[in-house]
Amino acid sequence: MSEHSRGAAGRRIDYDVLVVGGGINGAGIARDASGRGLRVVLCEKDDLAQHTSSASSKLIHGGLRYLEQYHFGLVRKALAEREVLLKSGPHIMRPLRFVMPHASSAGMRPAWMIRAGLFLYDHLARRDFLPGSEALSLRDHPAGSPLQPQFSRAFAYSDAWVDDARLVVLAAIDARERGARILTRTRCTQLVREPQRWVATLQGVDESLRVHARCLVNAAGPWAADFLGLAGGTGKPARTLRLVKGSHIVVPRLFAHDSAYILQQPDGRIVFAIPYEGAYTLVGTTDVDYRGDLDRVAIDDAELDYLCGAVNRAFAQRIGVEDVVWSYAGVRPLIEDAAGSASGASRDYRLETDREGAPLLSVFGGKVTTFRKLAEQAVDWIAPALGRRVPGWTDQACLPGGDLFGRQPSARGVRQFEAWTRTRQQQYAALPPALVARYARAYGTRLGTMLGPCRSRADLGAEIVPGLFEVEADWLVKQEWAQTADDILWRRTKLGLHLPSPARPDATRRLDAWLAAWAARRGASAPAAVLRALEK
Missing domain, CATH: 3.50.50.60 (FAD/NAD(P)-binding domain)
Structure with missing residues (x-):
């Protein structure tokens, strides 16, 4: 070069x-x-x-609903990739079971159609370790307890979750x-x-x-x-491209189990309700044609109402806009085709x-x-x-940190990730177990490189904002291109979500101040975004 x-x-x-x-x-x-x-x-x-890439539904999936649009090639291609990706990065991805509640009411696809679709979903591509679909009785299944009583049965199938950013x-x-x-x-x-x-x-x-x-x-x-x-x-x-906005909301946890829900809507769309960051449920997405400023994409009131309505039609626990603790939106660049609706675009x-x-x-x-x-x-x-x-x-090839049991991707890393994490918690017994578990999910086998000689909480350095210690912040700046508080709190980690809303501006200022000092110590200029934040 x-x-x-x-x-x-x-x-x-x-x-x-x-x-x-x-x-x-x-x-x-x-x-x-x-x-x-x-x-x-x-x-x-x-x-x-x-x-766009941090504003997805955080799923590695074939796209069950695309089958009824006859996009069989896309679904097959995506299904074939699910397990390839899972095996390459078992720290940032994990299998996820989806439950589709069903009731004999308007707007619901008939049971025979769902069974046929799930049969195709199970067989369009090879599955090495993800379980196939099944019918559930919600009267005696944990997935039934958070739902409204009209849902007595459901269908379950497998896909996967990913930390997209x-x-x-x-x-x-x-x-x-x-x-x-x-x-x-x-x-x-x-x-x-x-x-x-x-x-x-x-x-x-x-x-x-x-x-x-x-x-x-x-x-x-x-x-x-x-x-x-x-x-x-x-x-x-x-x-030409069709620009479609997809928005999501995050609300306090709606259910305690580890499965996600796929909820059929009266307009024929589906909405996901996904366990998120332990204490929350992620709900999305919308599909709205977008013609605004691509640098300032945000959820609107109609989308908020739509997603809250989707939750309230399915769950016993009702929510309103006041329950939304965080929202995000992104614009998907879809290929323009003959689809009349944004949700139908390929x-x-x-x-x-x-x-x-x-x-x-x-x-x-x-x-x-x-x-x-x-x-x-x-x-x-x-x-x-x-x-x-x-x-x-x-x-x-494994993604960085995904080589839990050798350099070749394997299902073992997916199946045994929790056991691998417990071993790390024993290795770093002086650190809080929840913190080590988060590090394991974020950094995989590079957890040890990130921590270096740290063996106690004092070794981690100052706690800049709750849950973020200097050793990790230093790593994110030097190794992962982080330059601003938002880079760290909302993309490299999701620690911003765990801060009470009134405390977020102060935490952002403190972290931006730390980043500015970090740059000054190394003779570098602080990013313009950091300086603007500090001036406020």
Whole structure:
């Protein structure tokens, strides 16, 4: 890799691939490409996973409802990925059982249709360890106790849960460790296409870089179609994007067991109610066409009412807007098709390629579950286009921290994660067990590297905000690109959720002050977002 000084104009860096976009697809492509020996740089204008990729329903799933839209290829592809991903990252993913309550009332799909759909769901792709579907009597099953009495039976099936924001960060870490350069808070401001290369200007907080790249990957998510205009209209997409907002709410725990619910709605949609962060239930999602500011996406009153209504139609415990302790929203960049409703638009992805000059690959659509397969297919095109014919590898690789029982992904890590965690709690017996369990979930086998010589609570350093000690904050800044309180409290961890609402602004200011001091000690500039927060 060559770097040449360019004085005030910034440095010039030569790479094989420039990836624009630090969501799950961009990070996945950077990971796969760097693992095949390509020189990769990724730039993201904000934080990793700051937008769509941290605003999902946190599921690794085939998408049961897509079967009735005849999207069999998408469901099969996603189902095949479930166990591949689970085995690669058993610390940030886990199997999750879903319960679909059923009653003979308007708006419910008939029982025969559900049975047929679940039969397909069980058999469209191989399952090595996830149990199949079954019918339940809710009169004598724990899943029945929180529900209203009209639900006497249900159907249960398997999918999985994922910490979506950490998945993005771990993919980026893997890419970096294989040679990629990850530049957060760095915007691509100019592009020039030449016959054999792209010349890009990347503007960071403190410096400007001039990048020469043999191939450009447009993984800008909701901004993907607009980003093509930066190259003077080059590579206009064959299909336009349909921008659909999905919103979620978090409320105090509605049920005590570990299964999730999939709730049928009168309008034909479904809403999930998922155990979340121990003390809470995550409810979502909505599907609303969106035309607003992509940098300021938020739930609206109609969506709040919709999700509260979904809960109140199913559960004995009623909720209102006042019970919502947190909400988040993101915009999904879906491929425009003939679907009349936003919920009916395809969740599949499309890779559009352009060889009229230096290679260009644009990613449209996609979902968290299929990110690895999408990246593999993308690099299957990129690598030969750059003269490097190396096969894919990510289906046989653990994500950072996922190698609980060896370097090869295995079902053992999924099945025995709790036992592995108990061993870590014994190893760090002087630390609070709940804290070690959280570290195990976040960092997997890298827990020991993060803690270093720490063996007592005093070794962890000061507790900056409740649950966050200096040793972890230092790791997140140095190893995981965290620069602001929001990066740490809401994406790298979910500690922000566990702070009482009145205490959150003060905790944010304290953490931003610590981050500013951290940067000052190392002679670096504090991020602009930190300085703005401290001025308030």
